[in-house]
Amino acid sequence: MTDPIAFAPPVQIESGAVRGALDGDIVRYLGIPYAAPPVRFELPQPAKPWDGVRDMVDPGPGAPHPVRPFPMIDPTPLIGSGSDGGDGDYLRANIWAPKDAAGAPVMVFIHGGGFVVGSKDAPVHDGSAFARSGIVCVAINYRMGIDGFLPVPGVPTNLGLRDMLFALGWVQRNIGAFGGDAANVTVFGESAGAMAIADLVTSPLAKGLFRRAIIESGHGAMVRDIGIAQRLVKKLAKILRVTPDADGFRTVSNDAAAAAIEKVGKPWAIDLRDADGHEPVFGISRFIPVHGDDVLPEKPIDALRKGAGADVEVLIGSNADEMNLYFVPTGVRKKIGGLLTRWLVGRSLPNAKQALMAYGFKQKDVRPGDALTWALNDFVFRWPARQYAAAHRGRTWMYEFEWQSPACGGELGACHGIELPFVFKTLACATGPDGLAGEAPPEELAERVHDIWAGFGRSGTLPWAEFGNDRQVYQLARGEAVYEPVMPAAEFLPK
Numbered sequence: 001m002t003d004p005i006a007f008a009p010p011v012q013i014e015s016g017a018v019r020g021a022l023d024g025d026i027v028r029y030l031g032i033p034y035a036a037p038p039v040r041f042e043l044p045q046p047a048k049p050w051d052g053v054r055d056m057v058d059p060g061p062g063a064p065h066p067v068r069p070f071p072m073i074d075p076t077p078l079i080g081s082g083s084d085g086g087d088g089d090y091l092r093a094n095i096w097a098p099k100d101a102a103g104a105p106v107m108v109f110i111h112g113g114g115f116v117v118g119s120k121d122a123p124v125h126d127g128s129a130f131a132r133s134g135i136v137c138v139a140i141n142y143r144m145g146i147d148g149f150l151p152v153p154g155v156p157t158n159l160g161l162r163d164m165l166f167a168l169g170w171v172q173r174n175i176g177a178f179g180g181d182a183a184n185v186t187v188f189g190e191s192a193g194a195m196a197i198a199d200l201v202t203s204p205l206a207k208g209l210f211r212r213a214i215i216e217s218g219h220g221a222m223v224r225d226i227g228i229a230q231r232l233v234k235k236l237a238k239i240l241r242v243t244p245d246a247d248g249f250r251t252v253s254n255d256a257a258a259a260a261i262e263k264v265g266k267p268w269a270i271d272l273r274d275a276d277g278h279e280p281v282f283g284i285s286r287f288i289p290v291h292g293d294d295v296l297p298e299k300p301i302d303a304l305r306k307g308a309g310a311d312v313e314v315l316i317g318s319n320a321d322e323m324n325l326y327f328v329p330t331g332v333r334k335k336i337g338g339l340l341t342r343w344l345v346g347r348s349l350p351n352a353k354q355a356l357m358a359y360g361f362k363q364k365d366v367r368p369g370d371a372l373t374w375a376l377n378d379f380v381f382r383w384p385a386r387q388y389a390a391a392h393r394g395r396t397w398m399y400e401f402e403w404q405s406p407a408c409g410g411e412l413g414a415c416h417g418i419e420l421p422f423v424f425k426t427l428a429c430a431t432g433p434d435g436l437a438g439e440a441p442p443e444e445l446a447e448r449v450h451d452i453w454a455g456f457g458r459s460g461t462l463p464w465a466e467f468g469n470d471r472q473v474y475q476l477a478r479g480e481a482v483y484e485p486v487m488p489a490a491e492f493l494p495k
Contacts (some may be wrong), residue, residue, distance in 0.1 A: 031060035061086025080119030096127035101179025112191025114285035136180035194218020201309035220300030277350035317399030321413035406438035
């Protein structure tokens with residue numbers, strides 16, 4: 001028999017009254033609707049008001065997404081357990097708040113997952129530790145895949161980003177009820193969530209919605225021209241045997257959409273290179289935001305250089321071995337041959353051979369998979385993040401997470417996503433024989449990293465110098481900033 005839930009006093013938000021569950025010195029609210037259940041290809045709308053008090057103890061469904069098995073590593077702590085979308089009422093927020101909070105800083109987390117998977121409810125980003133650090137922490141769901149990031153003709157573009165903007169507006173109007181300060185909001189996210197945040201820093205529609213941004217393994221380069229992205233519309237319509245318009249895609253079930261997304265994700269399925277031969281995602285996901293609309297009028301990097309987002313303080317960084325997550329557990333790093341390596345990179349980058357050779361390709365004692373991994377670490381994540389930092393006209397700091405996970409026989413290293421259990425102090429869910437952090441990860445590093453994030457959320461202060469001409473990058477495990485030279489990738493990526 002489970003113990004009865006202890007509730008905090010009700011609070012009033014714009015849709016009605018809600019109660020959260022007490023957990024010692026914090027209050028946990030799960031599954032608050034920040035918008036109505038989404039209608040496919042329609043703009044987000046306010047949640048329907050309710051009478052009485054709702055007990056927010058059920059997180060509700062996630063946006064539809066499958067979770068496929070992953071070799072050697074359990075992906076559930078990172079992206080959740082998957083969802084069929086339930087009754088469709090998934091535009092919800094979780095909130096963790098200090099008990100009796102008043103005027104507390106606010107941090108809003110946006111999850112990753114390649115814009116096709118993921119959930120606010122993934123165990124690795126439980127916000128309890130932030131609440132215990134005196135911060136009101138919020139995590140949100142948003143539309144993904146076809147519903148969120150497919151620019152179907154005649155449909156509002158970037159609906160996933162519009163959901164995020166709608167949620168941030170909801171936070172502005174309602175967070176005071178939970179003891180948060182709407183004038184002191186930091187938005188933070190990882191992977192696709194970080195890419196989205198990097199874009200929103202430059203969006204005219206995000207003006208005034210947040211004061212700071214933390215961009216973990218993200219940047220503003222993963223965007224496409226709408227015209228190029230509509231190749232994906234036509235390809236998916238062909239796979240699904242529907243017309244390439246709103247009427248056609250509205251008939252598609254979530255299961256059929258998931259199957260089509262998997263098919264179009266194959267490396268040979270579609271060519272999304274631009275006129276110069278660049279594909280900004282290197283095949284990791286087909287679904288990314290588009291530019292050329294009212295959300296992102298131009299490429300984020302160009303907008304940054306013109307001063308967009310200069311009033312937002314930015315902490316941005318990457319992990320030292322990002323691509324290990326994709327290439328080590330799957331065996332790609334050890335097994336891939338030279339011809340396939342060159343072909344794969346050539347699908348996203350002109351001068352693929354020269355680019356790979358800058359990372360040891362064809363050199364004695366360097367496996368093709370090693371050169372591929374080292375190159376894509378920089379091409380996909382690390383160098384575009386530095387470009388973003390250099391382009392941002394406001395205050396900007398750069399970090400690198402370099403702690404080496406012992407998982408996968410000691411080869412996983414500082415892979416994509418490894419910083420999350422340290423940021424949220426949720427090491428327990430990532431520890432063990434199939435955990436991302438392996439056995440016995442250092443808790444003192446989690447304390448330090450979490451405190452850095454929380455300190456930035458409180459007041460925008462960090463223990464190292466801003467990123468500038470001296471290229472100072474703070475190595476989180478080492479605990480100090482170092483000079484970082486320009487990477488070989490700079491010669492091959494768009495400026």
